Amino acid sequence: MGEFTGKRVLVTGAAKGVGRGIARVFAEAGATLLLHYRSNPAEAESLREELSAFGSPVHLCRGDLGTEAGIETLFSEVERVFGSLDVAVNNAGWDPGYVPLESIDYEFYRKLTDMNIKGTLFCCLNEFRLMRSSDRGGSIINIGSIQMEATVPGRTLYAMSKGAIHSLTGELALEGGPVGIRVNCIAPGYIEVERLSGAAGFNRDQIAAGIPVHRLGMPRDIGECALFLASERASFVNGQTFLVDGGVSRKLR
Numbered sequence: 001m002g003e004f005t006g007k008r009v010l011v012t013g014a015a016k017g018v019g020r021g022i023a024r025v026f027a028e029a030g031a032t033l034l035l036h037y038r039s040n041p042a043e044a045e046s047l048r049e050e051l052s053a054f055g056s057p058v059h060l061c062r063g064d065l066g067t068e069a070g071i072e073t074l075f076s077e078v079e080r081v082f083g084s085l086d087v088a089v090n091n092a093g094w095d096p097g098y099v100p101l102e103s104i105d106y107e108f109y110r111k112l113t114d115m116n117i118k119g120t121l122f123c124c125l126n127e128f129r130l131m132r133s134s135d136r137g138g139s140i141i142n143i144g145s146i147q148m149e150a151t152v153p154g155r156t157l158y159a160m161s162k163g164a165i166h167s168l169t170g171e172l173a174l175e176g177g178p179v180g181i182r183v184n185c186i187a188p189g190y191i192e193v194e195r196l197s198g199a200a201g202f203n204r205d206q207i208a209a210g211i212p213v214h215r216l217g218m219p220r221d222i223g224e225c226a227l228f229l230a231s232e233r234a235s236f237v238n239g240q241t242f243l244v245d246g247g248v249s250r251k252l253r
Helices: 017-028 041-052 068-081 106-132 156-179 204-209 219-230 248-252
Strands: 008-011 032-037 058-062 087-090 138-143 181-188 241-244
Touching: 008 017, 017 032, 017 041, 017 087, 017 219, 032 041, 032 068, 041 058, 058 068, 068 106, 087 106, 087 219, 106 138, 106 156, 106 181, 138 156, 138 219, 156 181, 181 219, 219 241
Parallel strands: 008 032, 008 087, 032 058, 087 138, 138 181, 181 241
Antiparallel strands: none
């Protein structure tokens, strides 16, 4: 029996990268999972097969969380499968990479903020609604970024969106605390995911040399922090943003 056996856990953006690492850690802990993905059914199905080996049910739901229809589809499925929720990890988001100021237009702004800000907000509101419907409370964990304040040129809209998630987390923690819902945020640093390792000129050793612990983060590092925040060991932790970055944000500041 794992620590999270019987716990109903939603992970958005779970099919790859950080989301996949988070999902695996919760599966190992015995959680019953509903994993959201956006665009690749084969990738999501491979994850379900992998995690089902840990013994607890794994459900999938596809949707674009930058749209109202996608959000409604996801939470209709959560209600159908789970009824309520114990834990939600809002990982889904869009990182467009480095974007010069002159390339920012209204359409780019809309696409990014719909996904990263509107999507996260309305996921949180639906998770609140479901958690309040039970007497068990719950834990919501948003995935932000160290870019929220320790950023570099070319990250204007992305940094803005992650700053919004940081602020949203604090406000929702005030709303949720009295009804047993804790809300926290994880701000990853350089995590070795497909988007990073597949980029032109990727050099693991060079990046690691600039991080105080001399390695890149792995998706599992974020999963372990999420597991802690969702657990009873973190029952007095609310409204906080945890930087999981090997100390690199200290250098960027």
